[in-house]
Amino acid sequence: MAAVSATIVANYCLEDEKAPQIETLLTQFADLSAAEQDRERAYYVSAAFPLFFGPKALIHGSAGYEPQRQVPWSTNCWIQPRVIVCPDSAKQIATALALCRFFHVKFSIHGGGHLQIPGFSSNHDGVVISLGEFDQVNLSEDKSTADIGVGLRWLDAYKHLDAHGVAVAGGRVPSVRVPGLLLGGGISFQNSQYGVGAMGVCNYEVVLADSQIINANAQENTDLFRALKGGDSNFGIVTKIDMTTISNQIWTEVRVYPLTAATQLREALMQYHNAIEADNKASLIWNAINDIILIVYFYCAPVENPPIFQAFYDIPHLTSFVPSGIRTVYDLVQAVASVNEAELNFHEFRTMSSRPSVEVYRAIEKAHAEQAELLKDVEGLVLTSVIQPKSSLAIKQTLKNGGSPLGLEPVGQKWFLARADWKNVEDEERVRAAVRKIVDAAEMTAKQAGGFLPYKYSNYAARDRDPLGSYGEENVEKLKEIALK
Template sequence: MAAIVAAIVNNASHLEQEQVVQIETLLSRFDRLSPAEQSQERVSYVSAAFPLVFGPDAVVHGSDGYEPQRQVPWSANCWLQPRVIVRLASAQQVAVALALCRFFHVQFSIRGGGHLQIPGFTSNQDGVVISLSAFDQVRLSEDQSTADIGVGLRWLEVYRQLDEHGVAVAGGRVPSVGVPGLLLGGGISFQNSQYGVGAMAISNYEVVLADSQIINANAHENPDLFWALKGGGSNFGIVTKIEMNTIPNQIWTEVRIYPLSAAAQLRAALMQYHDAIETDNKASLIYNATNDIILVVYFYCAPIENPPIFQSFCDIPYLTSFVPPGIRTVYDLVQAVASVNEAEPSVHEFRTMSSRPNIEVYEAIERAHTEQAEALKDVEGIALTTVIQPMSSLAMQQTHKNGGSPLGLEPVGQQWFLARADWTHIRDEERVRSAVRKIVDAAEEAAKRTGVYLPYKYSNYAARDQDPLASYGEENVRRLKEVAQKYDPEGVFQELQNGGWLLSKVGSTLER
């Protein structure tokens, strides 16, 4: 117990002596209880300890301010009932919160932007949520070559602040996605072919370890942890600072909306585009098919009007330019997307697979999408979307540079597929999840039949019963487990962390 008290005192300089005495008394009382009594009394002690240490930054179940914090996660099925939600603003505070969770042996969840759609990943029942939302800084280095990006921010705000200085970073593409969740899963950016996945643009992580040590992980300090964090998730510590290399923010972009009748022409153009990006590292494209329309985002990482790499799409009739063609900044584009994002909370489901580019796979996706949209048409608020994300071999090669990442990506051109559902009521969850599974099953079957299947599963697109870390390959999983054992020898992040893609669950039968 003395070590826990020392960690609190050392990292919580704001505490008065009287508060320290109260904390010591509370912890001593709990420490003297029998294991059975501790199990019975744990919740009440946790409810008392966190407000004592963190004051109004710790909200307890039932108190004023609790509900708005409870309902932060993007998907309504993730609005669980934690006992305490504590909003922290420094690595030192995170170290104290982690020390308390260890002492009380209470489940905890780490919440950045809260965009993951899987229940239990960013909240829990009767445990502690460590919210990083107060980490809201964007600080440029003196030469503007790197930016300290707050792990409580969402990407729209990151780009807004960087835009004022004429720079950007290779971060997320969806306005409401949080910074740490995206990057700890590797992270798709608009600039994949130039720089690799988003995590490859990180120059330094600040990490609070399970024993409340605060360390840096970069190419020179703790390089094994630096490697592991580029896709290894929350298995090693709580990341409290991310420093990223900055890039130019002047780009060309257009977003077109097509009728569903254009699908065959768009697939043919997409196959030509897959070939074209093998020799041009500045292009990015996202293909989104909904129940009613097809939306294609065209993005070029340079201020060049109408880049010829998108020529194969030019003559396909479209309904409108949602974002007109033009030279703008990354922030301008992401802000335009934010202006039409759904305002009402709803329930969400993702599922993923990957393959080499293949027209038969794309046709199988469309057929399955049409069938399942019909099967779910009575579900209130249902929007079923299939997303094809082309990834060049250049992107894979960039992800292998400078020490690489644990993702295990094959150095070939490929596509990362997402089947996504959004709807209104949690009561329809099983039906919707089954439909999404059928779409991905159809894509995987076509990929395996045609010999283009790839095992990789992007963790930020994965469903709760998928096993993305296992898709990194046996050798990378082995290395990740070695890093976790080195920095968290007692397995705190495997045992007490409530959810997430945990190494302790790799290869196990996950919930369906």
């Protein structure tokens, strides 16, 4: 252990005057018995990180700690780590990781904290490595690729790119940050044209478990490159993502409908499923929220009122939340952000996928209504059913050029998300059970109709699910081999 402490000082101490103090501290810890290390670990971790990182290391109880602890989107993820460290370079992340190894302390990576599962972006009494300082956007000279900072939220990434007339196939929710979306595969507005968002990544910079910093792309570490396109954060800490740029000129409209239009909308949705098998530029998001249905229409080209959405145009709607028009991706995401202010809530997600089926859509609507009625006494409850059609063209794009490990079947399908947002922790058990029942109803109906698909989008998966297991046995074994490597 003494040799290890000397190596850490030699490789990672950036201030020579602190080197003797750091080496003494690490040596003292190394000389303790295993039982003493367990007892004293919190003290040594709290002392070591500020020596390496100065004010970038926030210790439990220190000024600035609470705002960082409360960054995660879902309040059930506000846990109490011992240290929150905010590095601003891959070398600093490698240092933080080396210290976590040395002290045998639990650590979590905080990209944006938009998952709703406790323990995924924080932990109790360990170390959180925050990526929030990685906020750069650097375009290549010919504007064909962009280095997108892993600490950026998608709204900010699009704002930077919009000034140069380009975009990337990234996230749709303004507050989601870059790495979490893409490491889970990523749903973008442009999936039909380019596949899942991760297919737009041309290079990852990664800090491995031994603090080595490498690149993964089509020429280097190709097995890792593929694994990162949906294998989640099981292979290292991604510190840089280079993406291929695309046009930022699009058409979009967001309409709000009454629930009484549900039957007409379902019929139009089934027609849309057929239409997108011959047009790879359309995207649609169906959100059934309490007493309304909100549908986002998106087309990856500046075409007014694209004919592919014709089945929806004559259905009476209450209002256009975003009016029909040609705009940029940033304009659309900014419009969503302007009315989508974050609230302090608990959240639950649960997902499934199946072939297009009007029977499944009816089952979802029925189960949603039943559970909403049973939970009407839950303060602040918003229960949302989200339907996201995927054409076989979109899936085939994801399978191109080595593809991803997602194990998707190249058929037309829909990905369904049941989501709940509410105020009080005492309602969690009831709400989670209700969300489970909605998805169970959808899965049972899909299986009866012969259209069930095993894939579960990991960014929407509930804590009791195994999304990686839905990728198929062969993909899972490959991911395990790459993780071990």
